[in-house]
Amino acid sequence: MNSTTTGRSLGLLVCLQCHATVRGLKLSHPRCPRCDAHLFQRKPHSLALTAALLLCAAVLYVPANLLPVMYTRTIFDEEKDTIMSGVLVLLHSGSWPIAVLVFIASIVVPLLKIISLSVVLFSAWRRSPRYRTQRSELYRMVEFIGRWSMLDVYAISLLVALVQIRSLATVAVGWGALAFGAVVVLTLFAARTFDERLLWEPPP
Amino acid sequence: MPSVIVCPSCDLAHRADMAPPTTRTLCARCRALLQRPENANIDTAIGLAAAALVLFLLSNAYPLVAIHSNGTTRSARLAGAALGLYRQGHAGLALLVFLTTIVGPFLQIASLLYLLIPLRRKRRAPGQSTIFRLLAQVRPWTFVEVFMLGAVVALVRLAMFARVVPGVALWSCALLMLTLAALTSITSPGQFWRWVEQSRA
Numbered sequence: 056m057n058s059t060t061t062g063r064s065l066g067l068l069v070c071l072q073c074h075a076t077v078r079g080l081k082l083s084h085p086r087c088p089r090c091d092a093h094l095f096q097r098k099p100h101s102l103a104l105t106a107a108l109l110l111c112a113a114v115l116y117v118p119a120n121l122l123p124v125m126y127t128r129t130i131f132d133e134e135k136d137t138i139m140s141g142v143l144v145l146l147h148s149g150s151w152p153i154a155v156l157v158f159i160a161s162i163v164v165p166l167l168k169i170i171s172l173s174v175v176l177f178s179a180w181r182r183s184p185r186y187r188t189q190r191s192e193l194y195r196m197v198e199f200i201g202r203w204s205m206l207d208v209y210a211i212s213l214l215v216a217l218v219q220i221r222s223l224a225t226v227a228v229g230w231g232a233l234a235f236g237a238v239v240v241l242t243l244f245a246a247r248t249f250d251e252r253l254l255w256e257p258p259p
Numbered sequence: 260m261p262s263v264i265v266c267p268s269c270d271l272a273h274r275a276d277m278a279p280p281t282t283r284t285l286c287a288r289c290r291a292l293l294q295r296p297e298n299a300n301i302d303t304a305i306g307l308a309a310a311a312l313v314l315f316l317l318s319n320a321y322p323l324v325a326i327h328s329n330g331t332t333r334s335a336r337l338a339g340a341a342l343g344l345y346r347q348g349h350a351g352l353a354l355l356v357f358l359t360t361i362v363g364p365f366l367q368i369a370s371l372l373y374l375l376i377p378l379r380r381k382r383r384a385p386g387q388s389t390i391f392r393l394l395a396q397v398r399p400w401t402f403v404e405v406f407m408l409g410a411v412v413a414l415v416r417l418a419m420f421a422r423v424v425p426g427v428a429l430w431s432c433a434l435l436m437l438t439l440a441a442l443t444s445i446t447s448p449g450q451f452w453r454w455v456e457q458s459r460a
Contacts, residue, residue: 060272062265067272069265072395073448076265089452090395091388145415153415156408191268191289205359205402209340209409210416212356216335216343217326217417224420228347236352247399255269255289 061255068094098250105176108245113169115234115241120162122231125211129224137231138162138207160206161235168204168242171197172249179253190254198246204239208232266293299445301379301454307442308371314435315364321427324414328421337361337428363401364439370394371446381458395448404436 062069066079070087077087077094085094123135136144138161145154175194178186211232218226262275268291278284284294318337325334335343337360345353370390377384384390410429417423 061270062263062272063270065263065265065272067263067265069267069270071267072392073452074267075452076263089388090391090448092392092395141416145412148415148419150415153412157412160408188289191291195268195291202399202402202405203408205405206409206412208352208356209360209402209406210412212340212344212352213323213335213410213413214416215347216339217324217333217413219343220328220331220333223328223331228344228349228352233349233352236355240355243399251268251289251291252270255271 063096068096070094071098097252098248101248101250101253102176102180104248105172105245108241108248109169109172109176112165112238112241112245113173115238116165116169119165119231119235119238122234123229124207124231124235125214125229126227127218127224128227130222135229138235141207157207157210160203164200164204165238165242168197168201168246172242172245175254176249179249179256182256182258184258187254191251194246194249194251194254201239201243201246204242205236208236208239264293266291294449297445297447297450297453299450301375304442304446305372305375305379307438307445308368308375311364311368311435311438311442312372314431314438315368317431318428318435319361321431323410323426323428323432324417325424325426326417326421327424334426337432359400359402360406363397364403364435366397367394367401367439368442370397371442374451375446375454378454378458383455383458387455391448391451398443401439403432403439407433407436 062076068077068079068085069075070077070090070092072092073087073090075087075089077085079085086092087094120138123137124141125136127134127136142154142158142162145151145157171193175190178190211228214226215228218224264273264275264278265271266273266286266289269286269289271286271288273287273293278294280294281296283292283296285291286293322334322336325332340360341353341357344356370393374384374387374390374394410432414423414425
């Protein structure tokens with residue numbers, strides 16, 4: 056077994072659910088003998104699905120950041136908050152560590168995810184032989200940090216639940232929050248439909 | 260041919276005898292974690308899952324936070340976060356919050372208990388592989404730790420104009436976050452199937 060022997064060349068499949076190594080059966084739809092999951096040499100339609108989900112996420116990233124995510128009505132006035140203005144409110148109130156946290160989780164992470172997944176997707180499509188280990192690691196980092204973008208959705212949902220005091224203030228959700236939630240979910244699915252092993256296919 | 264471990268991340272085949280189960284092994288090509296030493300006790304896992312279930316129930320039964328302002332008090336529970344969104348006509352967002360904060364953790368805890376309790380008595384739960392796959396699907400969608408941080412952000416914003424009192428559920432949610440993290444790390448898929456094999460012997 057040399058340094059480039061792959062599961063595919065040995066006729067072996069890996070179960071992505073339980074990580075069992077399975078001798079590739081000659082069946083058209085093999086299933087894992089241990090956990091009964093469907094087995095694939097590579098995830099089906101991986102590149103096309105990831106590209107489609109990623110494109111939707113990139114388009115929705117714009118309204119997610121421009122539309123208000125939250126309206127605060129007090130007896131005196133009404134305030135609109137976008138994701139960014141929410142960060143500025145936190146910054147001006149003196150809680151800058153929280154402001155930095157929200158800025159990273161809500162603005163930097165989604166953008167970084169869209170860019171990184173595009174890079175990874177493009178190089179898998181080109182079967183580019185360079186920086187494969189780095190791209191693999193980039194992909195795994197995206198998978199790991201992706202969930203943290205949900206932070207603001209949860210914060211808004213709690214504010215909506217709590218601030219409903221007519222005589223003082225009420226908080227309403229804006230459509231930006233829906234776009235934002237959609238970006239998070241779409242990028243999570245985009246990362247899941249991407250088959251990391253496509254980064255390691257031999258060049259054409 | 261020696262037995263082979265195939266990297267799920269890059270498909271590189273490794274000889275199993277080059278990756279003894281007592282060491283932490285990274286894939287020689289893509290540096291993904293191939294194997295790590297695991298010898299968790301099934302009783303520990305069941306204990307943690309039972310603790311997580313109690314904490315989950317507490318987190319749902321008691322208010323997360325209460326705010327006091329001008330003599331008015333308002334409190335919210337975990338389900339209130341999703342419900343508030345739903346009441347304002349954002350059913351999609353409400354569903355997302357509901358699935359990731361309530362359904363996800365509950366399914367994760369309940370399916371583990373369902374699988375592990377019979378296994379401890381050397382029996383297999385009916386539909387074991389189906390429930391295992393359900394668990395594997397649900398796991399990436401449990402966002403308790405993110406919710407906790409979101410709650411902190413919301414509290415900081417509220418503290419600017421109201422008095423905020425943390426409720427019982429906020430503390431139990433924080434403990435649930437830690438318990439779930441420990442539970443997830445000792446019940447990896449590899450470990451689970453090793454317990455299944457041990458129960459056959």
